[in-house]
């Protein structure tokens with residue numbers, strides 16, 4: 001039997017130090033405006049800080065000790081669990097966006113870092129998650145690049161994306177198309193039917209654009225009052241022209257009355273295209289000018305037309 005006195009004892013100064021760091025850690029966990037938790041490898045919560053009070057369904061008495069599949073609906077729990085598993089299996093910190101419902105039933109997006117907790121032998125026994133609410137920042141970011149009336153991207157985003165898409169197209173040796181679309185005799189439409197009706201026309205144009213350019217990578221913008229743009233890649237000029245024609249036909253097909261737009265008598269679009277091939281080193285302004293000149297030809301070729 002080992003003598004009880006042989007057991008390692010902590011000097012009282014060390015004990016005081018441990019108590020102090022424990023107090024600091026608890027104060028941190030209680031006051032940090034982020035979610036901090038640990039889970040075992042079966043997904044059972046083993047620690048959760050006070051900020052979890054904000055989460056829908058949180059119950060201080062049962063949260064710790066419950067499995068995340070008991071705590072959250074399956075569509076919420078599954079991605080959370082997938083990220084925990086990745087951190088444990090890959091033995092590294094992973095950064096992901098995660099979503100959970102708050103007590104007020106609103107869905108919030110969190111930037112989460114998940115990392116494994118390992119014992120002295122390097123064996124993973126749990127994961128730790130630290131999550132900061134980025135819902136407001138995300139909404140602000142989306143708002144700053146979105147046109148309020150149509151929910152298309154705005155001109156600011158067009159300027160940013162044009163450069164990126166041009167570089168990507170050059171790298172991937174693809175042809176990128178810049179399409180400009182403009183509502184025919186829109187000033188007259190506003191004058192005849194009123195500004196609120198005019199707004200509805202702009203929203204109808206946006207609908208047709210979304211309908212026509214729905215492939216991943218297609219980008220649609222409202223870049224001015226009644227001026228719209230699309231950036232998209234295609235197999236070549238003929239396919240781009242066919243897509244532009246689809247957009248023209250979509251708008252004409254809506255048959256929105258516009259008596260001042262002769263001879264159509266309904267709302268129509270004029271469209272101009274410019275092609276950005278990898279070998280042509282034109283600037284953003286030059287490409288825009290080419291598309292704008294094509295749009296001008298469409299306007300002067302009778303409107304309700306696609307030009308290149």
Ligand SMILES: Nc1nc2c(ncn2[C@@H]2O[C@H](COP(=O)(O)OP(=O)(O)OP(=O)(O)O)[C@@H](O)[C@H]2O)c(=O)[nH]1
Nearest residue numbers: 182183184185186187188190195196198199225226
């Ligand atoms: N309803 C509405 N009208 C807008 C908005 N922004 C700009 N406009 C109007 O859009 C009209 C654009 O007209 P113009 O650029 O002169 O050209 P147009 O009458 O369409 O003539 P063409 O382009 O030659 O066919 C102007 O009367 C603007 O006041 C908006 O957000 N809502």
